[in-house]
Amino acid sequence: MRTIVLTGGGSAGHVMANLALVPSLRERDWNVVYIGSRQGIERQLTQNLDIQYEAVATGKLRRYWDVENLKDPFRVLKGVAQSYKLLRRHRPAVIFSKGGFVALPVVVAAKFLRIPVILHEADLTLGLANRLALPFAAKVAVTFPETAAHLPPAKAVYTGLPLRKEVFSGSRTKLLATYQFSPQCPILLVTGGSLGAQNINQAIWRQLAQLTARFQIIHLCGKEKTNGSLQAMPGYIQMEYAQDEMPHLLAMSDVVISRAGSNTIFELLVMKKPNILVPLPASKSRGDQLLNAQLFASHGYSVVVEDEKLPSTDLSALVDRVYRQRAVYIDEMKKAAVPDGVEAVMQLISEYANAAGV
Template identity: 30%
Template sequence: MVIVLSGGGTAGHINPALALAEELKRRDHQVLFAGTPQGVEARLVGQTDIPFTAFEASGFNRRHPASLAKGVAKIARSTAKAKKWFAEVKPDVVVGFGGYVCIPVARAAEQLGIPVVLHEQNSHMGMANQFLSKKAAAVALTYGECAGQAKGAGRVTVTGNPVRRSVAEASRAEGRRMLGIPEDDLMLLVFGGSLGARSINDAVVSLKQQLLGRPNLSVVHIAGPREYDRVAEALALTEDEKRHWQLLAYQDRMGETLAAADVIVSRAGATSLAEISALAIPALLVPYPYATEDHQTKNARSYVEAGCADWLADDQLAGAEFAAKLNRLLDDGQLRAQMTEAARRQPTVNAARNLADVVEESAKA
């Protein structure tokens, strides 16, 4: 089969698409990608061997009506371009992962009678997916609670959020060797997304002496490139302290880093949660409070209700509850074991296979 994947805007849309691509290629399908020329998808897909075709697409600002007209015109032009492209590559199915670029690509497929499958990573459906779900052959979800938003779809199913094999198959031993952390140490991993999170950084820095006072605790703290210098100055780690507290601006090898951890403090973005879930690491989640429709809080609550993690609102980080919740995770091995077992019951580890099955079935229908 020839399968076109499309998504844009954030890495949260692209990473699960690339995870699906790995599974589809393993099944001997030809995979193509449609995205915007300047978006993060152009860079991320460009690092793979997947052919990439660019289409212009943009959102609009409700306060500026002219932006709506421009956005609609771009979508119309890109829809026409996508139809011509489809006449050449002849896809059997198109899979959209969210972002404005999915609209012209999926509309072109609809007009040509090509089935469209959508994947939603968050607990609240994005605008593009909500709009396109009305005519989609199938909608695959990470969280079942947003099924009611997929109105009109031919099939709605929970597949989980696909994770790339480099993360899902990472080993604890390999991660510990890479980081130089003894096997019998308890490892706390702290990160706030690709750019970092100031509130999380500040909260962890405030617990420096308490954390360093714990025997056999190793902290790996990914502060983010924008935050690194400020956090390094605030921590002022001595050479001896650096043996127990690794401060990084970023980490390219997140699979191994996650696999090495015993406890994680992080945001609750779709990709971060999927990767934490795939490796079944106990976590304290701090949702980004300004995410669209507050979807990170909804993501976190769903994961916590499944017994896989604990969570805390961002505006509570400066209080005593953050230290209490973190210390409980670090101290209670039974609680961590329960969270790990609950995470292993989630569909994430098989999400790429589950979604690939839905794609194949939709193409053959």
């Protein structure tokens, strides 16, 4: 049985594409090992999937001064040594890395052992960890065709984004009774990601009366960010985060308000969901969500509201406009040629495994 090492973490987005590959890997008789950090979200998301998990030391990118920044290079070096030992033990044919700083020690160690590394970049531009890992990689699979223009031609491969099969199996009616929602009234889904987005939450709460006059709302507020005073409001459901329920929430929604992480926006695209994107501002990120959102808006898939402008935006009127014009957005999304990211990445993995004679 061939072994593959999946790595990547620090955020749910760096993990979900890895997990989307697991069913296909198992169908093709691959042994899957996941290398991540000791306390990262990647460990939480893989713990119920019967995947062998190995932990290594890792640094962290902080966009602010912290004394821990001085220690991070030593953590990375320790992680490289740990990864080297793990890779020698497991002897994988291929490494597939989704990025994040936990992946960097694994990628560096793989180069010493001459194990081919396939990176995947979910966003329009390479994140810092992937930029640092680029010299050690055989190929870089990209989500957006535009990304390839910024990479060495011999390394870039347009695969699209591996999406979980569960995304396509949601039921529009499964949760209606659970939430006591009417099938005749449109549903607005609001999500700020696994950690939530307080600016989005506050914008919804400020205009909740106007919004619930027109829509039923499912609001994913983020961990410990729900508003206890609104728990009993009719037509309004708060949750911290959704995982197993998410395909059903997407299927039943008519309009979505969301951050602009690549996993989320591609799920909205394949599900043909009219949406309003509120990308993380450059002050809180490297600006990748701004670029993702601008690209989707330019194709007519999304409406974009800058995070800083949320307090002055008539969100209720904007949601209503997007809903009334939903057919226009859906038609544009139907024109999109979205590749099967799982199959494209699997072909790349097989190519390198076969070349190595494994």
